[in-house]
Amino acid sequence: MDLNTFWFLLIGVLLIGYAILDGFDLGVGALHLFARSDHDRRVFLNAIGPVWDGNEVWLVTFGGALFAAFPKAYATAFSGFYLAFMFLLCALIFRAVAIEFRSKQEPTIWRSFWDVAFFAASVSSSLLFGIAVGNLILGLPIGADGDFRGQLTDLVRPYALLVGFFNLSMFMMHGSIYLYLKTDGELQQRVRGWIYTTFGVFCSLYAITTIATLQALPGATRNFAHFPWVWGVVVLNVLAIANIPRALHKQAPSYAFFSSSCSIAALVVLFGVAIFPNMIISSLNPAWSLTIYNAASSQKALGLMRNIAFLGLPFVLTYTIAIYWVFRGKVKIEKHSY
Amino acid sequence: MHLDLLVLSRIQFAMTIMFHYLFPPLSIGLGAVLVFMEAMYLKTKDPQYEAITRFWTRIFAANFAMGVATGIVMEFEFGTNWAAFSRYVGDVFGSALASEGIFAFFLESGFLAVLVFGWDRVSARFHFLATCMVAMGATFSAIWIVVANSWMQTPRGFHIIGSGLTARAEITDFWAMVFNPSTINRLTHTLIGAYILGAFFVMSISAYYLLKDRHIDFARKSFKTALVFGTVMSLAAGLTGDLNARMIARYQPAKFAVAEGNLHTEKGGTAFGLFGIPDANGERMHYEVAIPGLLSVLMYGDPHKPVPGLDQIPRADRPPVIVPYMSYHVMIFIGTYLVGLSVLACFLWWRGILFQQRWLLWVFVFSVVGPYLANEAGWVTAEVGRQPWIVYGLLRTSEGLSKAVQANQVLGSIVMFMVVYALLFAVWVHVLNDKIGHGPDAPHEPPSTSTTAGGVLAVHAATEDPAGYSLTADSDSWEGSGAEANHQEGRH
Numbered sequence: 001m002d003l004n005t006f007w008f009l010l011i012g013v014l015l016i017g018y019a020i021l022d023g024f025d026l027g028v029g030a031l032h033l034f035a036r037s038d039h040d041r042r043v044f045l046n047a048i049g050p051v052w053d054g055n056e057v058w059l060v061t062f063g064g065a066l067f068a069a070f071p072k073a074y075a076t077a078f079s080g081f082y083l084a085f086m087f088l089l090c091a092l093i094f095r096a097v098a099i100e101f102r103s104k105q106e107p108t109i110w111r112s113f114w115d116v117a118f119f120a121a122s123v124s125s126s127l128l129f130g131i132a133v134g135n136l137i138l139g140l141p142i143g144a145d146g147d148f149r150g151q152l153t154d155l156v157r158p159y160a161l162l163v164g165f166f167n168l169s170m171f172m173m174h175g176s177i178y179l180y181l182k183t184d185g186e187l188q189q190r191v192r193g194w195i196y197t198t199f200g201v202f203c204s205l206y207a208i209t210t211i212a213t214l215q216a217l218p219g220a221t222r223n224f225a226h227f228p229w230v231w232g233v234v235v236l237n238v239l240a241i242a243n244i245p246r247a248l249h250k251q252a253p254s255y256a257f258f259s260s261s262c263s264i265a266a267l268v269v270l271f272g273v274a275i276f277p278n279m280i281i282s283s284l285n286p287a288w289s290l291t292i293y294n295a296a297s298s299q300k301a302l303g304l305m306r307n308i309a310f311l312g313l314p315f316v317l318t319y320t321i322a323i324y325w326v327f328r329g330k331v332k333i334e335k336h337s338y
Numbered sequence: 339m340h341l342d343l344l345v346l347s348r349i350q351f352a353m354t355i356m357f358h359y360l361f362p363p364l365s366i367g368l369g370a371v372l373v374f375m376e377a378m379y380l381k382t383k384d385p386q387y388e389a390i391t392r393f394w395t396r397i398f399a400a401n402f403a404m405g406v407a408t409g410i411v412m413e414f415e416f417g418t419n420w421a422a423f424s425r426y427v428g429d430v431f432g433s434a435l436a437s438e439g440i441f442a443f444f445l446e447s448g449f450l451a452v453l454v455f456g457w458d459r460v461s462a463r464f465h466f467l468a469t470c471m472v473a474m475g476a477t478f479s480a481i482w483i484v485v486a487n488s489w490m491q492t493p494r495g496f497h498i499i500g501s502g503l504t505a506r507a508e509i510t511d512f513w514a515m516v517f518n519p520s521t522i523n524r525l526t527h528t529l530i531g532a533y534i535l536g537a538f539f540v541m542s543i544s545a546y547y548l549l550k551d552r553h554i555d556f557a558r559k560s561f562k563t564a565l566v567f568g569t570v571m572s573l574a575a576g577l578t579g580d581l582n583a584r585m586i587a588r589y590q591p592a593k594f595a596v597a598e599g600n601l602h603t604e605k606g607g608t609a610f611g612l613f614g615i616p617d618a619n620g621e622r623m624h625y626e627v628a629i630p631g632l633l634s635v636l637m638y639g640d641p642h643k644p645v646p647g648l649d650q651i652p653r654a655d656r657p658p659v660i661v662p663y664m665s666y667h668v669m670i671f672i673g674t675y676l677v678g679l680s681v682l683a684c685f686l687w688w689r690g691i692l693f694q695q696r697w698l699l700w701v702f703v704f705s706v707v708g709p710y711l712a713n714e715a716g717w718v719t720a721e722v723g724r725q726p727w728i729v730y731g732l733l734r735t736s737e738g739l740s741k742a743v744q745a746n747q748v749l750g751s752i753v754m755f756m757v758v759y760a761l762l763f764a765v766w767v768h769v770l771n772d773k774i775g776h777g778p779d780a781p782h783e784p785p786s787t788s789t790t791a792g793g794v795l796a797v798h799a800a801t802e803d804p805a806g807y808s809l810t811a812d813s814d815s816w817e818g819s820g821a822e823a824n825h826q827e828g829r830h
């Protein structure tokens with residue numbers, strides 16, 4: 001495997017890590033307003049309280065790694081999606097401070113404001129991520145110089161919106177399973193109902209998205225011929241999805257969470273295979289697409305950063321696991337809670 | 339001034355980075371405070387230290403959240419507003435940013451959870467480890483971001499591939515890039531600036547409590563520790579500032595000339611400007627107060643050797659004069675003020691009358707603004723002084739812009755950031771005010787003591803010798819009040 005492919009994979013791993021980890025806390029945010037009492041909302045916030053910040057770091061590191069390994073793809077995507085990224089930034093800022101500040105004051109109006117901010121920011125971030133993925137699958141008007149040649153409205157396309165809502169439903173399902181793990185009693189039973197609802201929406205949108213992709217974008221499955229193992233991923237994904245209600249029925253919610261995590265990972269892999277070896281497909285001229293070769297840093301830089309990654313990742317994984325272990329178990333509201 | 343894409347993008351970057359930079363220095367400074375306080379707790383098992391640590395942790399966490407929220411913006415903006423710059427430097431600059439992500443962010447954000455929420459979940463030692471890791475992470479972050487920025491000031495360890503619009507820098511020597519000529523000087527000065535902010539922040543709140551007669555023990559303890567630290571660091575800032583000035587004079591003469599207001603090369607020695615206002619074109623200084631020959635002495639130890647002025651720099655490569663001149667002098671004035679203030683306070687402490695000077699405590703309450711301004715002014719000097727280059731001598735700021743972005747989009751995002759940041763700032767001040775108003779919790783007292791913790795403090799305050807307490811008497815009585823608690827109150 002060459003260094004370019006290695007970095008494509010590593011960025012994919014960071015994206016999978018981000019989608020699985022921040023996926024559930026974005027999902028919890030999207031479910032936030034469905035909890036009615038103040039106590040329940042605090043339980044929700046504290047379920048993600050110790051970990052959301054670390055989860056978001058996967059996005060920051062994803063951005064940094066993309067900048068470092070594929071600077072041209074980074075520059076094109078970020079400047080091309082300018083306004084979308086500004087909205088995303090606004091949402092991420094509001095999310096961070098809403099979590100931190102929401103429970104710091106008693107007045108209802110203060111808490112309601114941050115509740116709505118947290119909900120709206122979580123929903124819009126989830127949608128924007130999905131819309132970005134949809135647009136990358138569709139391809140973008142990229143010129144010969146690698147710059148985006150379109151408007152914001154060019155990004156608001158039915159297929160991209162569909163992927164946006166699909167992503168939102170996936171995160172909400174994932175988030176509700178996570179909440180099921182962190183809650184107990186009557187609240188847990190209500191959350192259980194949400195899992196089935198979001199699971200239903202997720203399955204429907206999954207079917208529609210798949211059909212839309214196969215119908216409208218024959219190019220998206222072209223690589224399946226080159227990489228027959230991808231069919232294995234598709235099958236495993238279906239099995240993982242099917243395992244979610246089964247695990248719940250069997251009273252083994254951690255298997256359901258593992259299954260939804262696997263499903264997210266599988267979908268990111270399918271997305272990666274669909275665009276490989278492109279990073280950003282030009283809809284104007286295939287020759288202008290940014291690939292993992294023409295958008296990459298030098299071999300020297302890629303090799304250097306591979307060593308940095310090998311040096312750092314074992315630590316990252318160790319303390320990520322350690323932190324989740326420290327904060328295992330059900331949420332209790334106490335002195336140090338949000 | 340015409341608001342074109344370049345001007346707007348520069349305004350946006352300046353605004354977002356200056357707002358962001360309100361928070362990281364405090365994270366670094368308070369991180370050091372936390373490590374010290376918790377180490378003292380582990381060593382003495384004194385519950386007062388635990389209460390102190392918990393109090394600063396709450397402020398640290400709120401500050402940290404603001405730093406994270408505003409920091410993501412910075413990483414995105416390289417791509418959104420400065421796409422051509424990103425393509426040009428990605429090969430070199432990217433490895434520093436990726437290192438920051440891998441080595442700093444995961445460390446901070448992971449262990450922050452243990453620091454804030456882990457008191458009752460992990461052992462005291464593990465909690466202390468987490469505190470150290472968070473403080474270390476904040477410092478690592480500073481290291482890598484200063485490395486990346488220093489490379490933009492004095493680029494090394496790369497070569498240029500291609501030409502014209504497709505030219506870009508490729509890394510040839512990682513360590514030469516990391517240890518470029520300005521890294522060490524800028525890093526030490528930046529970290530010291532952060533430590534000074536941490537110290538004066540602690541002193542500001544402590545002085546406020548002392549004036550309001552609240553949390554007296556806590557406030558004295560915190561104030562004295564911070565005063566020692568702040569004095570040492572303020573003096574160190576002068577030293578590293580001088581080293582920085584020499585480094586800049588050597589590697590970035592244009593920046594040095596505008597910062598010093600040295601616009602025309604003199605025949606003899608060059609004066610050191612204390613004050614002045616450059617005219618609009620940056621050609622002359624008005625109302626200048628200067629010490630003749632001093633700049634030559636500082637640079638060469640020779641009062642007659644001229645220091646090259648801005649007129650030695652080609653007109654197209656000259657930075658604006660007013661902003662870096664003013665920010666540089668603001669930084670120096672504040673630095674001098676902080677040294678003077680902390681030395682004065684140390685003197686009064688030595689005389690045993692520090693805490694009776696109510697006016698001085700009020701001065702300390704407001705002096706926290708000083709390090710904030712000085713830290714910002716330092717960045718402004720460094721960044722504006724580098725203009726018109728975005729990468730010194732290689733890439734002009736005007737060439738680093740995103741071509742796919744329109745001016746009105748940038749204008750829209752500036753308005754959005756202004757609204758969001760104004761709101762955030764109000765919320766931050768409100769929450770901070772609330773936490774300061776709440777103050778530290780009373781330390782856990784053993785149940786056998788009949789008085790409540792507050793009662794102990796009140797009695798303690800009342801028995802204080804009004805004529806002034808010497809250092810030893812103060813610390814003795816302090817330790818006396820917590821001594822029994824040590825034996826009985828362990829950590830959960």
